[in-house]
Amino acid sequence: MSKNRKLLPPRSGTLEREILIKLALNSWSPPRNTQFLVYNRISLNLEQGSKKNFSTKIKKINNNNLTSNRKALNSNNKKKVKNIFQIISSYLDISKLYFIPINIFEKSSLIIFFILAILFIAAVIFILISNVDLSNYYSIWSILPPLFMVYLRMWEKNAREFKELCIKGIYMISNLALLSLILALFVYLASNYLFYDIWVQLPFIKSFYISKNILGFCLSIKIVISIIEIIYYHWKEPKILCNKLYKLLSSLIVLAFFYQAIYVICGAILIICDDIELMEFKLEIKLKNSSKYQSELKVKSIDKPAGPARPEDLSSHASQGDDKSLNHHFYKDYPKIVKAKGKYLYTDKGRGIFDACSGAAVASIGYGNQDVIDAMHIKNMSGTHYLASSFWKDNDVLKLQKSLADSTDGLLDKVYLTGSGSDATEAAIKLACQYYYDQDSETQRKYIISRDHSYHGNTLGALSISEFPSRQAPYKGILMSNVGYVSSCNPYRQQLDGESVEDFVAKKADEFEKKILEIGREKVMAFIAEPVSGAALGCVKAVPGYFKAMKNICEKYDILFIADEIMCGLGRTGNYHAWKDSGVVPDILILGKGLGAGYFPVAAILVSPKVWGELKSEQFIHGLTFDAVPTGATVALKVQQIIKDKDLVANVKKVGDYLGKTLKAKLSNHKNVGDIRGEGFFWGVEFVEDKITKKPFDSKLGVSRLIVDCAKSPKFNMTFYPGSGTVDGVNGDHIIIAPPFMTTEEDADHIVEVILTVIEIVFNEINK
Numbered sequence: 001m002s003k004n005r006k007l008l009p010p011r012s013g014t015l016e017r018e019i020l021i022k023l024a025l026n027s028w029s030p031p032r033n034t035q036f037l038v039y040n041r042i043s044l045n046l047e048q049g050s051k052k053n054f055s056t057k058i059k060k061i062n063n064n065n066l067t068s069n070r071k072a073l074n075s076n077n078k079k080k081v082k083n084i085f086q087i088i089s090s091y092l093d094i095s096k097l098y099f100i101p102i103n104i105f106e107k108s109s110l111i112i113f114f115i116l117a118i119l120f121i122a123a124v125i126f127i128l129i130s131n132v133d134l135s136n137y138y139s140i141w142s143i144l145p146p147l148f149m150v151y152l153r154m155w156e157k158n159a160r161e162f163k164e165l166c167i168k169g170i171y172m173i174s175n176l177a178l179l180s181l182i183l184a185l186f187v188y189l190a191s192n193y194l195f196y197d198i199w200v201q202l203p204f205i206k207s208f209y210i211s212k213n214i215l216g217f218c219l220s221i222k223i224v225i226s227i228i229e230i231i232y233y234h235w236k237e238p239k240i241l242c243n244k245l246y247k248l249l250s251s252l253i254v255l256a257f258f259y260q261a262i263y264v265i266c267g268a269i270l271i272i273c274d275d276i277e278l279m280e281f282k283l284e285i286k287l288k289n290s291s292k293y294q295s296e297l298k299v300k301s302i303d304k305p306a307g308p309a310r311p312e313d314l315s316s317h318a319s320q321g322d323d324k325s326l327n328h329h330f331y332k333d334y335p336k337i338v339k340a341k342g343k344y345l346y347t348d349k350g351r352g353i354f355d356a357c358s359g360a361a362v363a364s365i366g367y368g369n370q371d372v373i374d375a376m377h378i379k380n381m382s383g384t385h386y387l388a389s390s391f392w393k394d395n396d397v398l399k400l401q402k403s404l405a406d407s408t409d410g411l412l413d414k415v416y417l418t419g420s421g422s423d424a425t426e427a428a429i430k431l432a433c434q435y436y437y438d439q440d441s442e443t444q445r446k447y448i449i450s451r452d453h454s455y456h457g458n459t460l461g462a463l464s465i466s467e468f469p470s471r472q473a474p475y476k477g478i479l480m481s482n483v484g485y486v487s488s489c490n491p492y493r494q495q496l497d498g499e500s501v502e503d504f505v506a507k508k509a510d511e512f513e514k515k516i517l518e519i520g521r522e523k524v525m526a527f528i529a530e531p532v533s534g535a536a537l538g539c540v541k542a543v544p545g546y547f548k549a550m551k552n553i554c555e556k557y558d559i560l561f562i563a564d565e566i567m568c569g570l571g572r573t574g575n576y577h578a579w580k581d582s583g584v585v586p587d588i589l590i591l592g593k594g595l596g597a598g599y600f601p602v603a604a605i606l607v608s609p610k611v612w613g614e615l616k617s618e619q620f621i622h623g624l625t626f627d628a629v630p631t632g633a634t635v636a637l638k639v640q641q642i643i644k645d646k647d648l649v650a651n652v653k654k655v656g657d658y659l660g661k662t663l664k665a666k667l668s669n670h671k672n673v674g675d676i677r678g679e680g681f682f683w684g685v686e687f688v689e690d691k692i693t694k695k696p697f698d699s700k701l702g703v704s705r706l707i708v709d710c711a712k713s714p715k716f717n718m719t720f721y722p723g724s725g726t727v728d729g730v731n732g733d734h735i736i737i738a739p740p741f742m743t744t745e746e747d748a749d750h751i752v753e754v755i756l757t758v759i760e761i762v763f764n765e766i767n768k
C-alpha cells in the first residue's frame with residue numbers, strides 16, 4: 001500500500017455501515033481492492049486517532065469476514081461448493097484469464113504468443129467469411145472491454161510498467177481471440193449442422209427460461225451495484241476506478257457467455273423433449289416510472305398439433321396498420337421471414353420452417369448460398385451490374401448464354417435473357433409470331449394452341465394462353481382471343497379403364513389435329529405445353545409417346561412447339577431439361593424460376609436454329625429494359641455451376657425416386673389421397689372426397705390451403721405449394737412438393753411424415 005496514496009475523506013459517521021455493506025456485497029466475488037480499501041479506511045481512522053474501537057472492529061471484520069470469505073470460497077471450491085452463486089462468482093473474475101504471467105523472452109512464451117496471434121488472425125478471417133450473424137458473437141464484443149481496460153491502464157499516470165501492460169494487452173486480445181474462435185466454430189457448427197433448426201429458433205423450456213432470468217437478474221444487480229460502487233467510492237481514485245470498470249466489464253462478458261450457453265442448452269433440451277412449444281417470446285427491460293425488469297413468456301403445451309385455420313377465421317387476421325402490401329391477400333396474416341439458410345426459412349417469431357417447395361419451385365440450391373452472394377457482390381462492385389442489353393456486351397451474359405446453349409448440345413443455340421417467366425413466355429409468343437412474319441408479312445399464323453389446366457404466366461399475353469379460370473376471370477375481354485385449347489395429358493383423370501397408353505396418346509393426337517383444322521391449318525403458329533405440368537395440375541407428367549405424337553403433328557402442319565419448363569426445368573425433374581425425357585426437341589424452350597434460383601430475377605428462352613435462322617430482320621424485335629441484366633447472368637451462371645459441381649441433379653434423381661416411393665407407400669392408402677404423381681423433386685398429391693369416383697372436395701373448403709396452413713403451423717414448420725382447380729379449373733385440390741436440390745433421404749422421410757400427419761388432422765376435421 002502506498003504511503004502517498006490519497007485517502008478518501010471519512011464519510012459522515014457511516015463508515016462502519018458502508019464497509020459492512022461493501023463486504024456483504026463483495027462476498028460473491030471479492031474484488032482485489034476491497035482489502036486495500038478496508039486498510040485504507042482503517043489507516044484513515046487510525047491517522048485521525050478517533051474511533052479506535054471501531055477500527056479494531058474493522059480489523060476484525062477484515063481478518064475474519066473477508067479472509068474467511070475467501071478461504072471458504074477456495075476450500076468450498078475444492079470440495080464441490082454447495083452454493084451455486086459461489087461457483088458462479090469464482091468464475092466471474094475473468095482477470096485471471098486475461099492476466100497470464102508471462103516472460104516475453106522465454107522461448108516457450110514466444111511460441112505461445114505466435115500461436116495465439118495466428119489464432120487471432122484466423123478468428124478474424126473466420127468471422128469475416130463465415131457469414132454468421134454478428135449479433136450472435138458475444139465473444140467478439142468481449143474483446144472490447146479488455147481493450148478499453150488496456151487503454152485505461154495506459155492512461156493511468158502511475159502505471160508501473162508500460163511495456164508489461166502492452167504485453168498483457170496483447171495476451172488479453174489473443175486469449176479472447178482464442179475464445180472467439182472456439183465460439184465462432186461452435187456457432188457455425190451449431191447453426192449449420194448440430195441444431196440448425198434451433199439456433200435461430202431459440203426455443204425455451206419454461207424452467208430453463210426462469211433459471212436464465214434469475215441468473216441474468218442476479219448478474220444485472222451485481223453490475224448495478226458495481227456502478228454505484230464506482231460512482232460512490234472511487235470517482236477520485238483513477239486506479240481503483242480502472243479496476244472497478246474492468247471488473248464491471250468482465251461481469252458483462254460473463255453475463256453474455258452465460259446467456260448464450262443457456263440459450264443453446266435450452267434449445268437442445270427442447271428438441272429432445274419435443275413436447276413444449278414456444279408460441280411467443282418477449283424479454284424486455286422497461287424503464288418507465290421506475291426501473292423495472294420485465295419478462296414475458298407464453299409457452300403453450302401442445303397435446304395435439306394445431307389444427308388448420310378455418311376460412312371463417314381468416315377475417316380475424318386482417319392486416320392492419322402498417323401493412324400496405326398489395327402483394328398479399330388483404331385479410332390473411334403471413335409469417336414474416338427474417339432470415340433464410342439452406343432449406344430453412346426463419347420467421348421473426350424464431351421459427352425455422354422447412355421449405356419443401358423451394359418457394360414457388362424456385363430456390364433450387366436453397367437460401368443464403370455464400371458463393372452466389374459473393375459472385376453477385378463482385379459483379380456489382382465492378383460497376384457492370386446493369387448494362388443496356390441492346391448497346392453493350394457483358395462477359396457473364398455471353399457465358400450464361402453459351403452455357404445454356406451447350407446444355408442442349410447446341411440443339412437450341414441462341415438464348416434470349418429476360419427477367420421473369422411471364423416475360424419469357426411473352427418473348428416466346430412474339431418470337432413465334434415474328435418467325436412467320438419474317439417469312440411472310442401477310443401470314444395468317446397468329447393462333448396459339450395451349451392446353452387445359454395450364455399456366456404460362458400472368459401478363460396479358462401469357463395469361464391468354466393459360467387455361468387457369470381463377471386467374472383469368474377478371475380479365476376476360478382483354479385477353480387475346482387467338483388461342484385454342486386442347487385437353488391436358490392427365491392419365492389419372494382421363495385414361496379410361498383398360499385403355500392402353502398408345503390408344504390414349506392416339507386420342508390426344510387426334511384431338512390436337514382436329515383443333516388445328518378447326519382453327520385453320522394456315523392460322524396456327526405454335527403449340528405450347530409444359531413437359532411436366534406444374535401449378536395448374538400438380539406435377540402431371542405426360543404418358544410416354546405423348547410429346548412425340550404432338551411434335552409430329554406440329555411438324556406436319558409447320559407449327560412451332562414451345563416447351564414451357566419454367567417450373568419443371570433445370571434439374572427439378574431429375575433431368576437437367578425435362579424435354580430430354582420426352583424424346584422430342586422443342587423449337588423454343590422457356591426457362592425461369594430455378595435459373596437464378598431466386599437470387600436474382602432471371603429467365604430465358606432458348607431458340608433452335610430453325611427459328612432464329614428465319615428472322616429476316618436479323619434480330620428479335622423485342623426488348624425490355626431489364627432484359628439480360630449482367631448481375632442476373634452472373635447469378636444464374638453461379639447457380640448452374642453449383643448445380644453441376646455438386647452433381648445436384650443426380651441427387652434430385654436419386655432422392656426424388658426415394659421420395660416418390662415413400663410418398664406412394666405411406667399415402668396411397670389414405671381415403672382422401674386420389675393420386676400421387678411426378679418425378680425428381682417435383683411431386684404432386686391430389687386429394688379427393690371419394691377415392692372411387694374421384695370426386696373432388698367442395699372448392700369452398702379450400703382443402704389444399706388448409707393442408708398447407710396446417711403444415712406451416714408451429715408444430716410442423718414445413719411448407720408446400722398449394723393448388724386448386726385441379727379437376728376443372730375450379731374444383732380439385734393438390735399440393736406440390738418441390739424441395740431444394742440438396743434435400744436428403746432423411747428430409748424426404750420427414751416430409752412424408754409431415755404430410756401424413758397433416759392430412760390426418762385436416763381430413764379428420766373436414767370429415768367430422
Ligand SMILES: Cc1ncc(COP(=O)(O)O)c(C=O)c1O
Pocket residue numbers: 360420421422423425455456457458530534535564565566567568592593
Ligand atoms: C410453367 C410456368 N410458366 C410460367 C410461369 C410464370 O413465371 P413468372 O411467375 O416468373 O412470371 C410460371 C410460374 O409459376 C410457371 O409455373
